[in-house]
Amino acid sequence: MSRAVPRCATLAAILLAGLARVSAAAELPAPEVAAAARPGEPIDRLPYRIELHLAVDPSARLDRASLSRIVREWQALVRRFVGPPWAVTVAPKASPLAGGNLQALDGEVLSGFDPGFDKIWLVRISASGDAALAFTGREYDTGTRRLGPVQEQRASVPDDAPRALLRFALELFNPTALITGQEGGRALLLVRGASVAPASELGRVASKGTVFLPLRLVTTRDNAVLIRRIPFSYLQVEQVDGPVARCAIVSALRDPLTQRVSRPNSLAAIGIKPGKSPVRLRFLTRGDQSPAAGYTLTARAVPDGHPQELGMTDRSGRIVLDADFATGLVILRLLAANTEPMVEIPMMPGEGGDERDIPFDPKPLTVGYQVRLEALRDEVIDLVAIRSRLEKRLEARLQGEDYDAIEQGLKEYALLPRRDVFAKRLEDLKNQATKEEAASKTAVLTKNVQARFNDLQALIDRYLSDDAFTSYTEALERKKAERADSAAARPAARKDTPRTPASPPPPGEPAAPAAPASSPAPGFPPPPARPAPPPAGQPAASKGEPPF
Known part of the structure; x- marks a missing residue:
């Protein structure tokens, strides 16, 4: 066992150096393997040898001269912006696979390419409806025998084709x-070509944010090497220090890079970028493998993006995600009843491939308590709304001193459920969940359920307090007492206080004169005197005649 582990590590170095295919290298004797690996030259100083297979669709309407011009200008851009990390060779005759169905390609079909190249680029140029040219292609890594996702790039005008092809190549390279x-x-990665100085920042093989797929190279009993992808695991670069990249481990597994494997093994990684293929997932309940229908799927960007809803699984438990549902690595979360997370897995948008079956524990007891908590929470929120409306009405009546309406409002409040009722129901629900968890020996009170218990308890304590209504009751009692005291004081005051007549003037003093008639305001003439009535028996003067 002690000899096999260094041997597997040597094979991993050969794999990444791209000097021979892994399957062929595994069959070499140990001295020949060491010689082929050139141990004196570290992999971080080795460039990537790339062979480009460029197929032209008849719809592109490109003749040989136009295609040669595009390739020539593109190679000049590669030397200008990428430089030494890439050693690109254009195949004189493109492989028929480049002009076929790129979505349906399989890595086994591409194993016959020249192992002297590290990467094979299969690119097709065709016409596009809203652009002059469209580039579609995939990358095949000969060392890992892994086929990358489908990439696309468009050129709006033919003269922009070389620049569009450069952008396309940068997306294609991993x-x-x-x-x-x-x-x-954090995982430490020794990146191939990281010590090769690029012509510009665009030519750096790895930078902050680059995502890698971890691979495990396992040596079998017959000295063959199996390359296995570690499922639902990604490595995202956080910092690059020379040829070493420090990566965050984003995985659905507890320890994806564990060395507790029965066979000799080593670990490698290959980069991955968002592709242009749909992602097909099928969720199944663990045990009976029944379809998980009606579950909600959400996604959030790594590391701390906001979740967004992607859709709901159909009756067969399937869901198809478009290639552009996100722009980078995301965490997919499957929710039951829109609240309880069933499973979380990282995913790269547009990764494509075959449909993936994802089994999970449906947690029926946990989901049941989630539903009951939601129902109880709805009752509390409805009661909070009723109490708030009643409190606003009492406040308005108090400002208007309408104490009869206040008394009527307090009677309505007395009919509402008290806080103790909901607190008791919540406590009983939690005690029941604790007993079922102990009896079933499965997790019922998950972190999410416990958080919802705490949130609901805080909601009850904060919004179902009786302090406001107690103050209105006290104000009404004080006013009633004041009214009673005032009503009792008024009859007693009238009975105890006799009415005294006005005293006559002292002897010898004249009586007070009557109040004079109102005098005219200053600046106005006095009103004319009213004529005296005629004596009895004399007729009154007619209108317009003098009274004489």
């Missing part, structure tokens, strides 16, 4: 690396 260890919960 670096390789050796996983040398872990430190502080």
Whole structure:
């Protein structure tokens, strides 16, 4: 066992150096393997040897001269912006696979390419409805025998084709690396070509944010090497220090890079970028493998993006995600009843491939308590709304001193359920869940359920307090007491206080004169005197005649 582990590590170095296919290298004797690997030259100083197979669809309407011009200008751009990390060779005759169905390609079909190249690019140029030319292609890594996702790029005008092809090549390229260890919960990667100075920043093989797929190279009993992808695991670069990339481990597994494997093994990685293929998932309940229908799927960007709803599984438990549902690595979460997470898995948008079956524990007890908590929470929220409306009405009546309406409102409040009722129901529900968890020996009170218990308890304590209504009751009692005291004081005051007549003037003093008639305001003439009535028996003067 002690001899096999270094041998597997040597094979991993050969794999990433691209000097021979892994299957062929595994069959070489140990001295020949060491010689082929050139141990004196580390992989971080090795460039990537790339062979481009460029197929032209008849719809593109490109003749040989136009195609040669596009390739020539593109190679000049590669030397200008990428430089030494890429050693690109254009195949004189493109492989028929480049002009076929790129979505249906399989890695086994591409195993016959020249192992002297590290990467094979299969690119097809065709016409596009809203653009002059469209580039479609995939990358095949000969060392890992892995086929990358489908990439697309469009050129709006023919003169922009070389620049569009450069952008397309940058999206198509995926670096390789050796996983040398872990430190502080982070994976350490020795990236191939990272020490080769690029012509510009665009030519760096790995930078912050680059995503890798971890691979495990396992040596079998017959000295063959199996390359297995570690499922639902990704490595995202957080920091690059020379040829070493420090990566965050994003995985649905507890320890995806564990070394507790029965067979000799080593770890490698290959980069991955968002592709243009739909992602097909099928969720099944663990045990009976029944379809998980009616579950909600959400996604959030790594590391701390906001979740967004993607859709709901159909009756067969399937869901298809478009290639552009996100722009980078995301965490997919399957929710039951829109609340309880069933399973979380990382995913790269547009990765494509065959449909993936994802089994999970449906947690029926946990989901049942989630539903009951939601129902109880709805009752509490409805009661909070009723109390708030009643409190606003009492406040308005108090400002208007309408104490009869306040008394009527307090009677309505007395008919509402009290806080103790809901607190008791919540406590009983939690005690029941604890007993079922102990009896079934399965997790019922998950973190999410416990958080919802705490949130509902805080909601009850904060919004179902009786302090406001107690103050209105006290104000009404004080006013009633004041009214009673005032009503009792008024009859007693009238009975005890006699009415005294006005005293006559002292003897010898004249009586007070009557109040004079109102005098005219200053600046106005006095009103004319009213004529005296005529004596009895004398007729009154007619209108317009003098009274004489």
